[in-house]
Amino acid sequence: MRLRNLTRRLEIGANSYLFESADGYRFVIDAGMHPKAEGRQAMPDFDSVPADSVDSILLSHAHHDHLGSLPLLQRAHPNTPVFMTEFTGEVSDAMLHNSVNVMSKQREEAGLGEMPFFTHREVESLRRLWTYVELKRAFELPDSDIECRFHDAGHIVGSTGIQITEKGKSLLYTGDVNFESQTICLPADFPKKGIDVLIMETTRGDYQRPAGYSRRLEKERLGKVIRETYERGGSVLIPVFALGKTQEVMVMLHELYLNDLIPEMPLFIGGLSTKITVLHDKYCGSTRRNYPSFMLLDDIDILVPSSGRRRREIVNQPKCIFALSSGMMSEKTTSNGFAQTFLDNPRNTIAFVGYTDPDSPGYKVRHAKPGQQVVLDADKPPVTVNARVESFDFSAHAPREDLLDYAVKLKPKKIVLVHGDEPAQLWFEGQFKTQLPTTEVIRPFPGTWFDLW
Ligand SMILES: [Zn+2]
Ligand SMILES: [Zn+2]
Numbered sequence: 001m002r003l004r005n006l007t008r009r010l011e012i013g014a015n016s017y018l019f020e021s022a023d024g025y026r027f028v029i030d031a032g033m034h035p036k037a038e039g040r041q042a043m044p045d046f047d048s049v050p051a052d053s054v055d056s057i058l059l060s061h062a063h064h065d066h067l068g069s070l071p072l073l074q075r076a077h078p079n080t081p082v083f084m085t086e087f088t089g090e091v092s093d094a095m096l097h098n099s100v101n102v103m104s105k106q107r108e109e110a111g112l113g114e115m116p117f118f119t120h121r122e123v124e125s126l127r128r129l130w131t132y133v134e135l136k137r138a139f140e141l142p143d144s145d146i147e148c149r150f151h152d153a154g155h156i157v158g159s160t161g162i163q164i165t166e167k168g169k170s171l172l173y174t175g176d177v178n179f180e181s182q183t184i185c186l187p188a189d190f191p192k193k194g195i196d197v198l199i200m201e202t203t204r205g206d207y208q209r210p211a212g213y214s215r216r217l218e219k220e221r222l223g224k225v226i227r228e229t230y231e232r233g234g235s236v237l238i239p240v241f242a243l244g245k246t247q248e249v250m251v252m253l254h255e256l257y258l259n260d261l262i263p264e265m266p267l268f269i270g271g272l273s274t275k276i277t278v279l280h281d282k283y284c285g286s287t288r289r290n291y292p293s294f295m296l297l298d299d300i301d302i303l304v305p306s307s308g309r310r311r312r313e314i315v316n317q318p319k320c321i322f323a324l325s326s327g328m329m330s331e332k333t334t335s336n337g338f339a340q341t342f343l344d345n346p347r348n349t350i351a352f353v354g355y356t357d358p359d360s361p362g363y364k365v366r367h368a369k370p371g372q373q374v375v376l377d378a379d380k381p382p383v384t385v386n387a388r389v390e391s392f393d394f395s396a397h398a399p400r401e402d403l404l405d406y407a408v409k410l411k412p413k414k415i416v417l418v419h420g421d422e423p424a425q426l427w428f429e430g431q432f433k434t435q436l437p438t439t440e441v442i443r444p445f446p447g448t449w450f451d452l453w
Helices: 070-076 087-109 120-129 217-233 245-258 272-280 334-339 359-368 399-409 422-435
Strands: 002-005 017-020 027-028 056-058 080-084 130-132 147-152 160-166 169-173 197-201 236-237 267-269 304-305 321-324 349-352 387-392 414-420 440-442 449-453
Touching: 027 236, 056 070, 070 087, 070 120, 070 236, 070 399, 087 120, 087 272, 120 130, 130 197, 130 321, 197 349, 217 245, 217 349, 217 387, 245 267, 245 272, 245 321, 267 272, 321 334, 334 359, 349 359, 359 387, 399 422, 414 422, 422 440
Parallel strands: 027 056, 056 080, 080 130, 169 197, 197 414, 236 321, 236 349, 267 304, 267 321, 349 387, 414 440
Antiparallel strands: 002 017, 002 449, 017 027, 147 160, 160 169
């Protein structure tokens, strides 16, 4: 079995990995889209994979950096079956349709001629090749002796690590993983032994968590900031990803409200977030999670969802909470547009709850000094940041110590480092050198084949 990294650089980027067995069976895990790169550079290096040569495709979860280019991969391999959990499939459908809308908007506003890369009609036609598989159930990739198994990755609902077994050898691709309980998500449920090759994400490899951190204290600190903002007569904007972080934040706010840690304040979420929350509710009894019978849209008293069908403008008003996507406040997204008239009000607070890329508008706001001007959108005038700016650590990715601990206990023969920037990967490489001296550590430079067994 060998592996080629189809991601264009060693970074988080557009995740996609090609595998080939000794007898020539080929499968791809994940087909992401780069969140920032433009045009074809945003896609994995699919041009290097001959058309109609992939036998199976597997999807770990429905975030854009793992899913966004699936329609292009399926177009090049039109009869190839795709395997994923049911929840991931249903969410992927909503995410990809939204992606067509975003790309069309970019085409109109920024004149990016090759957008959209795919159409609504094409997205609709993909599903006939999708097969849903339950967690933990062994299944065979068609026409092969390769066995496959999805394990809950604890990152977002429906997210998985993927185990591949062939000729008595096993590999585990972690996907994005969290070994801690979040609000809705339970900790990852990964195999503890019998893995020869571990292909692991390294997102937080260069981040050291402050001593004394606990999720509960972090949540209470968020509650305090919201309360203080309310008492000043202001509102709170929380930029979030529509999938995962929105639902985590919704339940967290609900808990804070029930515990009297925040006052009754309407909570507004956007259209795509509402659609994805509907799916969380629809599958609440059949996905592995905390709050298995909790219906977010019905049971959260302070919630004001924006209707999926009739597009309602979310209006800036005092004493409210706005949890709007995207999490990095990328141009042309709801949180970016909303912030244009929000940040100059000193009564307001903007609260970051996840990762912001250094090139993103969210990062600029997060690191702005009070009164500093920030360009959120190149087509609009700069905005003065008078609002209070706060950051919280509610990451959906495992802290580096947890990943290290898992890998060291698992003792695989080989470890392949993916989904991380260079400093993050180098930290893990250094740790494994001393803690797992007989394990081969691979940084899979794109374009090269690496033997796994
Ligand atoms: Zn993810
Ligand atoms: Zn990811």
